[in-house]
Amino acid sequence: MQTTITGKVFVLGDNVDTDQIIPAQYLTYNPSIPAEYKMFGKYALTSVPPSQMGLPKGHVPFHTDDEFVSPYKIVIAGKNFGCGSSREHAPIALAAAGIQAVVAEFYARIFYRNSINGGYLVPLESKKRLVDEICTGDEVSIDLVAKVLKNTTTGDQWELQDLGDVAPIIEAGGIFEYAKKVGMLKV
Amino acid sequence: MAAMTLTEKILARASGRDLVNPNDNVWVNVDVLMTHDVCGPGTIGVFKKHFGQDAKVWDREKVVVIPDHYIFTHDAMANRNVEVLRTFAAEQKLPYHYDVGTDRYKGVCHIALPEEGHTRPGEVLLGTDSHTCTAGAFGEFATGIGNTDAGFVMGTGKLWLKVPPTMRFVFHGNLPPYLMAKDLILAVIGEIGVDGATYRAMEFDGDGIYALNIEERMTMCNMAIEAGAKNGCIAPDQVTLDYVDARAKKTGNKPYSVLKSDAGASFIYEKVFDVTKMEPVIAKPHSPDNKANVSEVKGTKLDRAYIGSCTGGKMTDFRAAAGIMRGKAVKIDTFVVPATTEVAQGLKTEKIGNQTLEEIFISAGAKMGEASCAACLGGPSDTFGRLNTPISCISTTNRNFPGRMGHKEAQVYLASPLTVAASALSGVITDPREVMA
Numbered sequence: 001m002q003t004t005i006t007g008k009v010f011v012l013g014d015n016v017d018t019d020q021i022i023p024a025q026y027l028t029y030n031p032s033i034p035a036e037y038k039m040f041g042k043y044a045l046t047s048v049p050p051s052q053m054g055l056p057k058g059h060v061p062f063h064t065d066d067e068f069v070s071p072y073k074i075v076i077a078g079k080n081f082g083c084g085s086s087r088e089h090a091p092i093a094l095a096a097a098g099i100q101a102v103v104a105e106f107y108a109r110i111f112y113r114n115s116i117n118g119g120y121l122v123p124l125e126s127k128k129r130l131v132d133e134i135c136t137g138d139e140v141s142i143d144l145v146a147k148v149l150k151n152t153t154t155g156d157q158w159e160l161q162d163l164g165d166v167a168p169i170i171e172a173g174g175i176f177e178y179a180k181k182v183g184m185l186k187v
Numbered sequence: 188m189a190a191m192t193l194t195e196k197i198l199a200r201a202s203g204r205d206l207v208n209p210n211d212n213v214w215v216n217v218d219v220l221m222t223h224d225v226c227g228p229g230t231i232g233v234f235k236k237h238f239g240q241d242a243k244v245w246d247r248e249k250v251v252v253i254p255d256h257y258i259f260t261h262d263a264m265a266n267r268n269v270e271v272l273r274t275f276a277a278e279q280k281l282p283y284h285y286d287v288g289t290d291r292y293k294g295v296c297h298i299a300l301p302e303e304g305h306t307r308p309g310e311v312l313l314g315t316d317s318h319t320c321t322a323g324a325f326g327e328f329a330t331g332i333g334n335t336d337a338g339f340v341m342g343t344g345k346l347w348l349k350v351p352p353t354m355r356f357v358f359h360g361n362l363p364p365y366l367m368a369k370d371l372i373l374a375v376i377g378e379i380g381v382d383g384a385t386y387r388a389m390e391f392d393g394d395g396i397y398a399l400n401i402e403e404r405m406t407m408c409n410m411a412i413e414a415g416a417k418n419g420c421i422a423p424d425q426v427t428l429d430y431v432d433a434r435a436k437k438t439g440n441k442p443y444s445v446l447k448s449d450a451g452a453s454f455i456y457e458k459v460f461d462v463t464k465m466e467p468v469i470a471k472p473h474s475p476d477n478k479a480n481v482s483e484v485k486g487t488k489l490d491r492a493y494i495g496s497c498t499g500g501k502m503t504d505f506r507a508a509a510g511i512m513r514g515k516a517v518k519i520d521t522f523v524v525p526a527t528t529e530v531a532q533g534l535k536t537e538k539i540g541n542q543t544l545e546e547i548f549i550s551a552g553a554k555m556g557e558a559s560c561a562a563c564l565g566g567p568s569d570t571f572g573r574l575n576t577p578i579s580c581i582s583t584t585n586r587n588f589p590g591r592m593g594h595k596e597a598q599v600y601l602a603s604p605l606t607v608a609a610s611a612l613s614g615v616i617t618d619p620r621e622v623m624a
Contacts, residue, residue: 015381015474017588023595024565027225028257028264030271031334032232047590080382083415084588085564086317088229088333108415109386110317114333165212165349175339175347176237184214185343 005101005122006141006152007073009134010062011055012048016077017084018111022093023047024085031092040089041068041096054136062097070097074140077104078131081123082111088118095120101142103149103160105129116166119174124149125161133158190449192353193422194388197328197446201311209352209455217249218310218327220340223296224254226315226333228271233338244279245344248439251283251305252276253296258287258559262567283438294527294558297321297409297497301401301430302529304437308423309444313340318497318585320416323408324401325431326423326446331412351417352455353388353448354379358395360463365620367507368403369499369583369603371395371460372410373468377478378458385415387455390448395462396421401430402503409498410585413475422447467618469581470601473589481606481618489600490578492517492611493592495524495556496563499583499604502533508583508608509544511622512551518614522572523548524556531558553611565593574599581610 026043029036045053045062054060062070075081075094081104082090091114094102101122102115115123124142126149134140138153142160150157163170172178179185191199195207202213222230235242244250252272257265269287276284283305285293293299297318300306308326312319315337322329332346340346356375376383389411396404404421411419421427423445435441467481494500494508505525525531534545548555554572562572563584574580574593580600582592587599602610605619612622 015588019564019586019588019590020595023590024225025567028262028268028567030228030232030268032229032236047595049589049595080385080415083381084317084586086315086319086331086333087226088335106382106385108382109417110331110333113336117339118333118335175335179339179343184345 003144004141005074007100007139008071009074009076009136009138009140010072011131011134011136012075012077013052013055013131014078015080015083016048018082018087018090019084020047021045021082021090022087027087027089031089037092037096038068040093041098044093044097055131056135060136073098073100074142075099075102076130076134077102078129079105081107083108086110088114091115091118091120103130116169117175122170127159127161130158190451190453192388192448192452192454193326193390193420193446194328194353194418195350197309197311198348198350200309200444207350209350211350212347213350214345214347215311217313217340217344217346219249219251219305219312220337221251221253221296221300221312221314221319222337223256223316224268224272225256226337227252228268229334230315230337230341231271231275233334234341237338238342242342244341247279247281249344250281250341251300252281253285253293253299254287255295256560256564257566259557259571260567260569265567292528294525295497295500295560298501298526298530301325302434302527304434307431307441307443308427309446313337313346317412318409320411320419321405321409321497323411323418323420324404325427326420328418328420330418351386351388353390354384354456355390355392355454357393357457357459358391358462359393359459360395360461362395362398362462365467365605365623366462366465367603367605368399368406370465370468371462372407373470373478373601374460374465376410376414376476377468379414381413381474381476382415384411387416389414389416389419391419391421397424400503401426402501406498410475413585467603467606469606469616470587472598472600473587475586475601481602481616484616485618487616488579489519489581489610489614489616491519491580492521492607493562493572493580493582493584494604494607495522495526495561496584497526498585500524500526500530502530502537504583504604505534505544508604509539509547511605511608511619512612513539513542513547515551515612517552517611519611521553521611522556522562523553524561524572525558528558562592564591581607581616583607
């Protein structure tokens with residue numbers, strides 16, 4: 001498992017649900033087909049209300065030069081990130097757009113499971129609400145071992161919650177790899 | 188033996204343990220895996236990638252495939268996905284594939300599952316849809332999972348689950364005629380919030396719950412996910428068993444276990460409601476917990492009414508709506524979508540007075556759709572009833588986050604079929620008590 005994740009952050013608010021992350025009309029793409037997988041990156045976050053796109057100012061485009069991949073690597077969010085449907089297309093869309101980690105106060109559980117079991121991105125929980133502390137476009141560095149997020153733009157840093165029981169699954173790269181490692185799956 | 192809740196007992200049984208505690212991680216044996224056209228193709232992709240192109244599912248009797256989301260559309264990709272399910276069901280010789288364009292087609296999976304005998308007390312049902320929790324109404328553990336988890340279950344019949352602590356919601360009193368299960372569950376969600384039950388089980392109990400019919404109990408459990416819950420459940424009584432037993436022969440009369448929470452089981456939260464003191468409830472845009480009493484927002488102008496979905500498209504829902512709309516005319520575009528083909532048939536046969544429910548809706552000026560999820564979750568732009576422009580809609584569906592029914596600036600109000608029907612007649616949000624007097 002990589003121990004540091006660095007890059008520009010894109011800041012969102014509370015209760016960002018799966019319809020905002022990837023609207024239902026794009027669920028007809030099959031993520032198991034590579035040519036269709038990248039379409040999820042193109043349409044990621046397209047139903048977030050414009051005023052909530054890239055806080056604190058809002059109205060920030062998630063994509064700039066590349067229509068499929070975003071320049072942002074980390075999403076910062078508030079409460080209950082990924083609530084709503086069970087669509088695995090949600091973490092897939094963020095991952096396809098180049099997001100490697102989300103740092104939220106807490107998650108809706110199906111999104112959390114899907115992110116971990118599919119090995120798409122690392123869903124981290126902050127000890128403190130960061131939505132009001134970090135600005136879209138700031139450069140941050142996450143140390144997964146020390147459990148610290150450092151804002152390299154401002155020098156501020158914050159503690160993250162321990163990954164707990166799911167750490168071995170994230171470390172293995174997903175549920176299939178984890179099940180093989182613990183001898184529960186022999187394929 | 189330590190006392191356990193219903194959810195804990197089911198997960199203990201499924202993991203082969205005498206006892207589980209909240210927050211234990213356990214590998215459970217899955218009794219039924221359900222998938223549909225939106226998440227099935229991805230699930231099948233995960234299954235084949237990890238188990239091989241020629242791999243067989245762990246138990247073909249336990250895999251249920253129900254296309255229901257994007258059915259009556261010209262969208263080529265959506266139709267391709269239905270074909271992916273068809274090919275897979277044929278190569279795996281799956282006995283429970285309810286295919287589009289055949290007599291077996293059913294419609295919305297959460298209602299089709301019980302109708303076709305796939306819901307049994309004490310079992311573990313996992314499905315690639317967040318509203319899989321609907322089946323908790325049958326005294327089982329039912330929850331939504333993603334493609335990767337479902338692909339894993341398809342090959343192994345197992346999944347790791349964290350045992351959730353249980354919140355108990357007790358309802359007392361006889362439900363007044365102007366209230367339905369939708370009012371009760373919207374009141375709960377308004378009370379605890381869309382994240383109020385995150386990582387937890389919600390158990391519904393009390394004489395107010397056991398007075399509800401099975402469809403209304405399904406509505407309660409269906410919306411547990413709107414409070415973030417892992418599952419919703421109601422311990423079985425004779426009403427449950429009568430429904431299950433009447434359908435069980437379709438799936439070979441499998442034995443099941445009737446479980447209920449022990450006296451002395453530990454609940455992380457408990458709230459008691461007196462239903463006789465409650466009012467019709469509505470969830471305003473854009474969140475299921477944005478609660479108001481209907482009386483507080485009455486008169487708000489609407490552009491459309493929608494009666495359908497797993498939570499609002501069952502016979503009980505249409506019976507209620509038809510009772511209000513009979514002999515009257517709608518003032519706004521009103522869309523009626525039965526959840527399943529069985530419900531659609533019921534609308535053609537069940538009567539109030541000398542008119543069938545369908546005749547009542549059509550003569551009131553409503554548009555009738557075909558059994559499916561339809562506009563509940565937006566879908567392709569030609570979906571029946573979809574909000575393609577930023578209009579306002581009152582709906583019997585279960586979720587109103589931005590963009591849920593199509594346009595991201597559309598205003599969606601969630602309410603009971605009684606409230607939606609009363610509002611369809613006036614064109615503004617209307618308390619059903621005003622037209623039921």
